[in-house]
Amino acid sequence: MDARTIIDYAKSLDCVHCGLCLNTCPTYRLTGREPSSPRGRIHLMRSLAEGEIQADADFAHEMDFCLLCRHCESVCPSGVKFGALMEHTRAGLAALEKRPLHVRLARAIGFGVLLRDRGALSLAAALARVFAPARMPLRAERAYQPTLTPAEGERTSAVLMLEGCVMSEIFGGVNRATAAVLARAGCEVRATPQLFCCGSLHAHSGESSGARALAREAIEASEALCDERGAPLPLVSNSAGCGAHLKELAALFEEADPWHARAAALSARTLDFSQLLAREPQRSLLAARMRASSELAELSPIAWDDPCHLCHAQGVRREPRALLALLPGVTRVELAGSEDCCGSAGAWSLTHASESSALLEGKLEALRASGARTLVTSNPGCHMQWDAGVRRAGLDVRVLHLAELLELATRN
Amino acid sequence: MDPGLLRGLREILGEAGLVERRNQRVPYECDGLAFARQLPELVLLPRNTDETARCMRLLDEAHVPIVARGAGTGLSGGATPVEHGVLIGTSRMRAILEIDERNRFARVQAGVVNVDLSHAVEQLGLFYAPDPSSQKACTLGGNVAENSGGPHCFRHGTTTRHVLGLVIVTPQGEVLDLSKARAEPEGLDLVGFFTGSEGMLGVATELTLRLTQTPPVVETWLALFRELDEACECVSDLIRARAEPSAIEILDQLTIEAVEASVLRAGYPKEAGAVLLLELEGRESEVAAQARILEPLVRARGAFELRRARDPAERTRLWAGRKGAYGAMGRVAPDLYVCDAVVPRRKLRELVRETTAICEARGLKVANVFHAGDGNLHPNISYDRRDKEELARVLDAGDAILKACLAAGGTLSGEHGIGLEKIGAMEWLFTREDLAAMCRAREAWDPECRMNPGKLIPMRACMETRT
Ligand SMILES: Cc1cc2nc3c(=O)[nH]c(=O)nc-3n(C[C@H](O)[C@H](O)[C@H](O)COP(=O)(O)OP(=O)(O)OC[C@H]3O[C@@H](n4cnc5c(N)ncnc54)[C@H](O)[C@@H]3O)c2cc1C
Ligand code: SF4
Ligand code: SF4
Numbered sequence: 070m071d072a073r074t075i076i077d078y079a080k081s082l083d084c085v086h087c088g089l090c091l092n093t094c095p096t097y098r099l100t101g102r103e104p105s106s107p108r109g110r111i112h113l114m115r116s117l118a119e120g121e122i123q124a125d126a127d128f129a130h131e132m133d134f135c136l137l138c139r140h141c142e143s144v145c146p147s148g149v150k151f152g153a154l155m156e157h158t159r160a161g162l163a164a165l166e167k168r169p170l171h172v173r174l175a176r177a178i179g180f181g182v183l184l185r186d187r188g189a190l191s192l193a194a195a196l197a198r199v200f201a202p203a204r205m206p207l208r209a210e211r212a213y214q215p216t217l218t219p220a221e222g223e224r225t226s227a228v229l230m231l232e233g234c235v236m237s238e239i240f241g242g243v244n245r246a247t248a249a250v251l252a253r254a255g256c257e258v259r260a261t262p263q264l265f266c267c268g269s270l271h272a273h274s275g276e277s278s279g280a281r282a283l284a285r286e287a288i289e290a291s292e293a294l295c296d297e298r299g300a301p302l303p304l305v306s307n308s309a310g311c312g313a314h315l316k317e318l319a320a321l322f323e324e325a326d327p328w329h330a331r332a333a334a335l336s337a338r339t340l341d342f343s344q345l346l347a348r349e350p351q352r353s354l355l356a357a358r359m360r361a362s363s364e365l366a367e368l369s370p371i372a373w374d375d376p377c378h379l380c381h382a383q384g385v386r387r388e389p390r391a392l393l394a395l396l397p398g399v400t401r402v403e404l405a406g407s408e409d410c411c412g413s414a415g416a417w418s419l420t421h422a423s424e425s426s427a428l429l430e431g432k433l434e435a436l437r438a439s440g441a442r443t444l445v446t447s448n449p450g451c452h453m454q455w456d457a458g459v460r461r462a463g464l465d466v467r468v469l470h471l472a473e474l475l476e477l478a479t480r481n
Numbered sequence: 482m483d484p485g486l487l488r489g490l491r492e493i494l495g496e497a498g499l500v501e502r503r504n505q506r507v508p509y510e511c512d513g514l515a516f517a518r519q520l521p522e523l524v525l526l527p528r529n530t531d532e533t534a535r536c537m538r539l540l541d542e543a544h545v546p547i548v549a550r551g552a553g554t555g556l557s558g559g560a561t562p563v564e565h566g567v568l569i570g571t572s573r574m575r576a577i578l579e580i581d582e583r584n585r586f587a588r589v590q591a592g593v594v595n596v597d598l599s600h601a602v603e604q605l606g607l608f609y610a611p612d613p614s615s616q617k618a619c620t621l622g623g624n625v626a627e628n629s630g631g632p633h634c635f636r637h638g639t640t641t642r643h644v645l646g647l648v649i650v651t652p653q654g655e656v657l658d659l660s661k662a663r664a665e666p667e668g669l670d671l672v673g674f675f676t677g678s679e680g681m682l683g684v685a686t687e688l689t690l691r692l693t694q695t696p697p698v699v700e701t702w703l704a705l706f707r708e709l710d711e712a713c714e715c716v717s718d719l720i721r722a723r724a725e726p727s728a729i730e731i732l733d734q735l736t737i738e739a740v741e742a743s744v745l746r747a748g749y750p751k752e753a754g755a756v757l758l759l760e761l762e763g764r765e766s767e768v769a770a771q772a773r774i775l776e777p778l779v780r781a782r783g784a785f786e787l788r789r790a791r792d793p794a795e796r797t798r799l800w801a802g803r804k805g806a807y808g809a810m811g812r813v814a815p816d817l818y819v820c821d822a823v824v825p826r827r828k829l830r831e832l833v834r835e836t837t838a839i840c841e842a843r844g845l846k847v848a849n850v851f852h853a854g855d856g857n858l859h860p861n862i863s864y865d866r867r868d869k870e871e872l873a874r875v876l877d878a879g880d881a882i883l884k885a886c887l888a889a890g891g892t893l894s895g896e897h898g899i900g901l902e903k904i905g906a907m908e909w910l911f912t913r914e915d916l917a918a919m920c921r922a923r924e925a926w927d928p929e930c931r932m933n934p935g936k937l938i939p940m941r942a943c944m945e946t947r948t
Contacts, residue, residue: 082865085811086515088554088618092594101526101572101592102500103553109508116507127504144617146743147811 075161076118076154083149084111090141090149095410095428096134104131107141107151114158129162134424136417137273138377138410143384152382153320159275212241214260218248225255225350229294229302230342233311234266235449243452246476247307247342253358253479254351259302263290267306269314270415272321281321281328288318288331291338304335307342307472309448310415313382315339341379343447343471347388352395358479361398365478368467371396372404372441374432374455376448380408389447389471396478404444405435413454429458436466447471482522486543490525493535498573500524509550509568514558515816516866517901521548521562526573529590530648530656530686533569537684538654540567546931547652549680551592551623554615556819557900559627559679563934569684571622577601578687585692586645588660591622591685598690607692610637613896614804622685628677630896632803633760635854636727637693639896641676646689649675649682652927660689674922679898680933682926696762700772701790701799702726704779705753709733709849712755713830715782716853719759720826724774728760729854730803736810736848736861740802743809747802748795750786757784757853758803806850807861813846814863818875820882824891826856832889836860839881843874857895884909899937907939 090107091097097106104113110131116122135155142151214232228251236244248258268283294302306312316339318332345351373393379385393401412418412428432455436444444459444466446452455468491499500506501523510518522545527533540547546566553560562568571592579588582605587598595616599608612631613619619629625647630639637643646660659672675682706712712731719726732740737749737756749756757779761771772789779787790796802809810817824832833849840847840862851858860882864875883893883906893903893910907916919938923930934940 082815083811085808085815085817086511086513087615087808087811088513088552089615089805089808091552091618092597097572100497101570101575102505103508103524103570103572104500104505106508112508113504122504122507125504127502131505143744146740146745146805146808148743149811 072124072161072165073118073120075124075158075165076114077157078115078118080150080154080157081111081115081118083147084108084115085147086112087147090145093140093144093409095136095138095140095412096424099424099427105134107145107149110135111149111151111154114154124162124165132158132162134421136377136410136412136414138414139381140377140408140410143381143408153317156272156275156277156320159273160277161275163275163277209239210241211238212245213237213262214244214248214258216260218252218258218260220255220257221252222354223255224257225354227257227259227296227302228305228345229259229261229264229291231264231267231304231306231308231311231315232260233306233308233449236308240449240452240470243307243470243472246470247472250346250355250472250475250479251305251342254346254354256345256351259294261290261294263293267311267314269310272314273415277321284318284321284332285328287315288328288335291335292331301334301338303345304339305342305345306339307447307470309341309376309379309383310450312339312341313378316383341383341385341388341447343388343392344385346475347391352391355392355475355479356395358481359395359397360478360481362477365396366398368443368469368474369399370402370439370441371399371443371445371474372402372436372439373407373445373471374404374411374451375407376446376451377408377410377414378448389445392471392475393445396474402439402441404439404441406431407435411451411454411458413450415450418450418454425454429454433458433462433464436464441466443467443469443474445469445471445474483543486539486545487523489539490523490536493532493539494525494527498526498528498532500526509553509562509570512550512553512558512560513556513819514561514900514902516872517558517561519562519564521568522565523567524570525567526570528573530650533684533686534650534654534656536569536654537650537652541653541931544929544931546934547684548933549622549626549684551620551626552594552615552618554619555623555627555900556821556897557894557902559898559900559933559936560623561901571620571684571686574622574686580605580692582607585694586689587692588687588689589621590687591625592620595619595621595624602692603695606695608695609643609690610634610693611640611643614807616804621688621690625676625685625688626678626680627896627898630852630855630857632728632730632758632800632852635729635852636725636762641673643691643693644672644676644688645691647672647675647685648687649685651683652929652932657683660687677898679900679937681923681937683932696764698765698768699760699762699796700768701796702759702761702772702775703749703786703788703790703799704757704759704784705750705786706755706757706782706784707753708783709755709833710830711783712757713833713853715757715779715784716829717827718778718782719775720854722774722778724771724778726759726771726775726854727762728758729852730758731849731851731853732756732758732803732806733849735813735846736806736850739809739812739848740806742812743805745798745802745805745809747798749799749802758799803850807859810848810861810863813848814865816864816866818862818864818879819897820858820860820862820879821895821897822858822860822882822886822891823893823895824856824858824886824889826853828889828891829853829856829858832858832885832891835885836882839878839885843878845874845878852895855895856891880906901936904936904939907937
């Protein structure tokens with residue numbers, strides 16, 4: 070395989086080298102090194118494609134060092150599709166096997182076994198609770214959703230809920246809360262064990278064949294569940310990373326591939342749960358059920374931290390804030406740098422532990438300054454990262470998923 | 482690179498402060514002038530004045546050429562490395578050292594990003610006035626070196642009006658502390674001399690900068706014209722009538738389209754042939770008085786719409802659109818060549834026409850944005866640097882535009898500097914004697930011409946002064 074072909078060359082040409090992305094990039098801010106910036110990484114990709122440099126270990130290192138937070142994409146006036154560029158490059162690197170053996174072995178286990186099978190993942194999660202408790206959130210809980218949760222009150226629609234791999238192993242409680250809130254907003258909530266892992270972690274890491282296999286499974290599972298008129302149900306995700314991946318699923322397949330169109334159709338049906346709830350009639354139904362309580366008051370003030378894959382990858386910023394504004398008796402404070410990455414980024418926090426801590430430190434500083442007593446997020450990786458950080462810093466702050474907070478406020 | 486020298490530098494900077502291996506150095510081969518490329522031998526990333534000075538002493542002993550680099554957003558090749566030379570980057574010097582609210586100044590390290598300073602003093606009701614369109618990325622050290630301008634410099638003046646003091650490391654590695662000279666400098670105004678010297682006299686490591694009070698009322702107005710000509714004429718009308726907005730910017734139709742197609746989506750109507758962006762600031766009564774002058778003038782010039790930004794969010798969007806215009810043009814072609822042309826304001830309209838004609842004659846696509854208040858025009862020519870023949874046409878057009886500016890009584894650069902890009906043009910504007918005099922001033926600091934050689938002042942002129 071020619072190393073030059075691992076780059077999506079046409080996409081790399083969109084970069085005009087203006088540098089407006091530099092200051093948003095966590096790895097550039099951390100190191101001050103141009104090759105660890107978006108512009109630098111694109112420069113390297115383009116140089117590789119033009120035969121100026123080799124795809125050596127240094128090249129692979131810079132690509133792996135990127136968090137894929139996509140902050141750069143949010144600010145790029147030239148419309149560079151950085152996420153797609155990077156996933157493409159990583160897939161190429163995986164094919165070239167430029168990484169050291171131990172890394173490849175760990176990836177094979179992670180992507181080939183654990184994230185392909187609920188039983189294997191469940192076992193791994195159990196082991197992690199015993200051997201690495203500091204990395205597990207305080208309220209880790211495994212739970213799988215029933216195949217049907219009926220709407221409370223009048224049924225206004227039906228949705229399919231993505232339980233997710235990590236979510237159901239560690240954040241079972243969040244899934245339960247999500248289903249409950251959706252039900253209270255008039256949605257009948259369906260779930261299916263056939264829809265297990267969306268494959269986003271595979272795609273981010275360049276395991277494209279694994280990502281494609283999981284995508285096909287997800288597409289088939291979602292197509293099988295239809296409403297009364299035979300149309301597939303909207304797919305709702307409460308994990309920003311999964312939602313972002315599902316919304317761009319077609320990128321995994323060549324345009325001529327029939328799966329491309331099916332993937333695009335699934336993307337068009339995919340919503341972050343906050344998007345669905347901020348619409349009518351869901352919003353009004355939820356608002357009508359909101360009750361102030363001492364439990365809720367104790368959480369105030371709250372701060373929303375935008376998960377990267379919600380704000381940068383999906384462009385969803387307004388809806389979570391609109392929902393939080395419904396909470397009675399709760400003040401919301403802004404978190405400085407709420408669109409900056411917390412350093413979780415899937416497996417990145419494990420492979421780059423010290424850099425990850427450094428990024429988290431900046432976020433914790435902003436949290437302290439905000440005076441918030443509750444930090445709200447909606448992505449499992451960020452949730453774990455914040456949980457660990459708050460514990461380490463000894464802060465009296467609760468970390469909650471948006472769904473948990475909404476559930477509490479609408480509980481009767 | 483000499484192993485002894487490398488060892489010495491590593492001792493000072495540690496691994497994190499050196500960029501050594503080829504695949505890591507490659508992204509440093511150019512700045513915003515992307516077609517000019519040279520791989521640096523080594524990149525040094527010191528964290529403070531002391532580390533910088535120690536490195537520069539070693540480099541002085543070894544006679545190694547040096548190029549300073551901030552964020553590499555410069556558009557004239559000022560930060561392009563030179564052969565056998567090292568880069569000294571300020572990207573790890575990002576600390577704000579002191580904020581003096583009462584005396585309204587800040588002391589910062591040179592690598593602090595322009596907008597980060599304004600953010601840091603926002604709560605105090607202050608801001609740092611010079612606002613280059615690249616302000617979200619460019620460093621204050623780079624601004625000082627280029628004497629950068631920005632939309633609001635029409636009212637507040639360019640960078641040089643805001644530099645109160647500097648700490649400079651000379652090419653020999655000596656630390657020159659000019660930060661005490663806050664009021665009137667005693668003797669020669671070296672701070673003023675250094676500002677705008679394009680990295681030729683040393684590396685600035687600390688800057689003392691003036692902070693400006695945030696005006697109580699700021700209004701952004703948007704005037705839409707069918708024709709670019711009308712917008713240009715309107716600017717002259719405004720200035721003649723002494724309506725003194727703090728910023729006067731124009732965007733042409735191609736630019737509007739590109740901005741509206743980008744993430745910036747500023748809300749400029751696509752049917753407009755030109756957008757005139759105006760900002761009024763001051764006390765409420767002042768702003769109202771300016772608006773009263775402005776409205777009839779703009780309408781009389783044929784604006785089909787005139788409106789005020791409704792809220793801060795819309796203001797921010799309108800300005801983000803203007804400031805991201807260059808990047809947004811990246812949608813049109815892989816590369817962009819930004820000319821930086823200055824003419825007396827009343828000649829603006831003529832020059833816009835001429836620029837367009839020059840580009841059309843060479844089969845090139847051009848979009849115009851400009852700091853109209855300053856008579857500073859930025860024709861953005863799109864091209865693909867892989868096409869050598871097209872690149873040659875672009876450079877030829879750039880030369881023709883410059884010559885047209887000079888003929889109209891303008892000058893070589895409004896704010897992007899001479900750098901590598903316009904070094905040849907220096908000989909159009911200055912006599913040999915002029916250039917030789919500049920060389921002597923340079924050599925007083927740097928007898929070997931080791932700092933940023935081949936930029937700003939033609940080396941040939943320097944050779945001549947020596948023989
Ligand atoms: C999208 C875009 C918009 C722009 N808009 C404007 C604008 O509105 N107005 C404007 O004036 N410019 C503008 N520019 C040009 C550029 O941003 C400015 O020239 C800026 O000041 C460069 O800062 P930098 O940190 O990127 O410096 P660099 O590009 O890294 O360096 C520029 C020059 O300064 C020297 N230098 C850098 N740091 C130091 C230091 N600490 N000590 C000594 N010398 C140093 C370098 O050697 C080089 O000669 C724009 C550029 C882009 C890409
Ligand atoms: S902002 Fe976009 S075009 Fe500009 S350097 Fe970054 S990626 Fe390239
Ligand atoms: S995705 Fe995030 S870490 Fe990667 S280059 Fe962009 S901003 Fe930097």
